[in-house]
Amino acid sequence: MNNNWRLSLARAAVFVVILGIVLLPIYWMVAASFKSNPEITQDATLYPHVWTLDNYIRLFSEKEFANYLTNSLVATVVSVVLALIVGSLGAYAIARFHLKYRLERKIGLSLLTLRIVPPVVILIPVYLLMLSLKLLDTWLGLIITYTAFNITFCVWMMESFFREIPVDLEEAAMVDGDSRFNAFRRIALPLAAPGLAATAIFAVIVTFNEFLFALALTATPKAMTMPRGTATLIGRIDTDWASMSAAGVIGAAPIVIFALLVQRHLVRGLTMGAVK
Amino acid sequence: MRRERLQGAGLDLALPYLLLAPAVLIVLAVLVYPLWDGLRASLMFYRYGKPIDFVGLDNYIQLWTDDQFLNSLWVTVRFVFFSVAIETILGLALALFCLREFYGIRLLRTILIIPMVITPVVVAIVFRLIYASDAGMLTAFSEAMGGGQVQILGDPLKAFIGLVALDVWEWTPLMFLILLAGLQSLPQEPFEAARVDGAGPWRTFVDHTLPMLKPVLAIAIVLRTIDCFGTFDQVFVLTRGGPGEATRLVSIFGYDTAFKFQQTGYASALFVTVGLIILAFALFAVRMLKRAGPE
Numbered sequence: 001m002n003n004n005w006r007l008s009l010a011r012a013a014v015f016v017v018i019l020g021i022v023l024l025p026i027y028w029m030v031a032a033s034f035k036s037n038p039e040i041t042q043d044a045t046l047y048p049h050v051w052t053l054d055n056y057i058r059l060f061s062e063k064e065f066a067n068y069l070t071n072s073l074v075a076t077v078v079s080v081v082l083a084l085i086v087g088s089l090g091a092y093a094i095a096r097f098h099l100k101y102r103l104e105r106k107i108g109l110s111l112l113t114l115r116i117v118p119p120v121v122i123l124i125p126v127y128l129l130m131l132s133l134k135l136l137d138t139w140l141g142l143i144i145t146y147t148a149f150n151i152t153f154c155v156w157m158m159e160s161f162f163r164e165i166p167v168d169l170e171e172a173a174m175v176d177g178d179s180r181f182n183a184f185r186r187i188a189l190p191l192a193a194p195g196l197a198a199t200a201i202f203a204v205i206v207t208f209n210e211f212l213f214a215l216a217l218t219a220t221p222k223a224m225t226m227p228r229g230t231a232t233l234i235g236r237i238d239t240d241w242a243s244m245s246a247a248g249v250i251g252a253a254p255i256v257i258f259a260l261l262v263q264r265h266l267v268r269g270l271t272m273g274a275v276k
Numbered sequence: 277m278r279r280e281r282l283q284g285a286g287l288d289l290a291l292p293y294l295l296l297a298p299a300v301l302i303v304l305a306v307l308v309y310p311l312w313d314g315l316r317a318s319l320m321f322y323r324y325g326k327p328i329d330f331v332g333l334d335n336y337i338q339l340w341t342d343d344q345f346l347n348s349l350w351v352t353v354r355f356v357f358f359s360v361a362i363e364t365i366l367g368l369a370l371a372l373f374c375l376r377e378f379y380g381i382r383l384l385r386t387i388l389i390i391p392m393v394i395t396p397v398v399v400a401i402v403f404r405l406i407y408a409s410d411a412g413m414l415t416a417f418s419e420a421m422g423g424g425q426v427q428i429l430g431d432p433l434k435a436f437i438g439l440v441a442l443d444v445w446e447w448t449p450l451m452f453l454i455l456l457a458g459l460q461s462l463p464q465e466p467f468e469a470a471r472v473d474g475a476g477p478w479r480t481f482v483d484h485t486l487p488m489l490k491p492v493l494a495i496a497i498v499l500r501t502i503d504c505f506g507t508f509d510q511v512f513v514l515t516r517g518g519p520g521e522a523t524r525l526v527s528i529f530g531y532d533t534a535f536k537f538q539q540t541g542y543a544s545a546l547f548v549t550v551g552l553i554i555l556a557f558a559l560f561a562v563r564m565l566k567r568a569g570p571e
Contacts, residue, residue, distance in 0.1 A: 019387060022391060096292075107300060120506050120530065121550060129306075152303060230395075255395060
């Protein structure tokens with residue numbers, strides 16, 4: 001009994017320590033974003049003694065953060081939707097059909113290999129490609145790039161979801177007169193909806209957060225995404241801690257809120273993808 | 277009637293190819309063609325971003341005598357080793373700790389999602405605000421306890437440790453989630469048998485938990501290692517590779533070579549080399565996993 005009680009206490013202690021390590025750094029940034037610069041550097045207060053929204057107002061009035069947000073949303077939503085459509089079709093073919101020379105397996109493996117190679121490896125040629133297509137600093141250039149990356153991910157994820165659906169259901173639909181494609185559309189796709197959600201959520205987070213290609217492919221607020229704009233601002237202001245904090249909060253808030261809203265799917269998708 | 281069926285069969289035969297075509301074409305155009313193009317660029321000498329001359333494998337040979345490249349590779353290997361090792365140990369300890377349901381575990385899981393999903397650029401901002409010598413959290417704590425300013429990013433070793441700490445903060449939760457799922461999927465019988473035999477928690481862990489968890493553990497480590505090798509965003513914003521070359525990872529060096537110094541061919545050779553190193557590691561890991569798999 002006594003031992004049990006001690007164990008609970010140890011648990012609680014570890015629990016509090018973990019919460020502190022995760023949350024304190026974030027708290028520090030959020031708190032700083034509501035302080036003025038003198039309060040941050042001279043007083044080093046633990047919480048804002050004089051609250052101010054100036055840092056945030058400046059980001060939107062002087063620093064084009066509204067543009068960054070729009071660009072990010074457009075690039076993310078369009079590329080994820082496109083990749084989900086194209087990727088699901090491809091994943092279904094890989095999961096269900098046997099082609100000549102085991103072609104479907106080879107394509108699946110190639111996509112997985114491309115997924116494994118860190119994106120930085122093809123940064124230069126993608127940049128040169130967009131340069132020659134005159135797509136630097138445009139939405140289209142970003143969307144094309146992100147769609148391709150997301151396709152490799154979507155095919156890989158969706159294939160495993162389609163494999164979990166018993167093939168009998170589609171066969172029954174075809175016996176009842178559905179075409180092969182309609183069996184996919186009416187039976188397999190709805191059953192894979194949770195998988196689609198998990199895939200979409202993951203793709204949204206990764207795409208919204210992407211920085212490297214945004215750094216190379218965009219140069220003006222016309223196309224800069226949120227992480228790109230934030231990093232540029234940081235580079236210019238260096239020790240304007242108040243603006244930097246506000247930029248960090250605005251830069252991360254959309255995706256953190258999104259992730260917390262859909263966390264059930266997130267944890268499921270994450271562990272499934274890795275443990276499988 | 278018969279012709280209709282035949283047409284149906286014809287279309288059905290083509291269907292898988294039609295389904296695969298868009299994905300394959302887009303990936304070929306946007307990812308595979310650039311890979312090929314990068315390979316070609318790596319054989320050229322560039323000046324001011326323009327190809328001048330075909331130089332064969334010169335760029336690749338030059339890489340292995342380039343102290344800056346070798347140093348960045350060494351920094352990267354150290355960074356990956358320390359980050360992944362610490363993340364694995366902490367993640368495993370945390371997963372074992374959380375294996376038995378207890379009050380507050382749901383909150384803990386929710387909180388642990390945050391570091392993984394926050395934009396990496398913002399993670400770097402968070403850590404700049406921790407390390408800053410004038411306004412940083414460490415300095416504030418130190419001053420509150422009567423100490424002086426804390427200098428992190430100006431010192432090579434401390435900056436490196438600071439970068440590892442950032443990575444550990446950001447990615448231990450992922451290790452934790454994967455390993456927790458792995459632990460929860462283990463069969464219960466061996467543990468009950470061990471308890472009947474009177475084995476202590478440490479023996480049980482070494483004899484049963486660890487061997488059974490090995491496949492999941494290996495996959496988690498491999499995934500994290502590959503991902504860690506390509507780290508860029510956090511370093512770009514936190515230290516830009518400095519001070520000196522202390523945190524200049526191979527990705528940062530390659531980026532600077534390409535975009536700051538416009539040595540496109542040399543940078544391409546660098547990235548092809550890095551890609552091959554990672555691919556070799558991945559293949560090696562897959563082979564080891566397959567061999568270890570059926571026990």
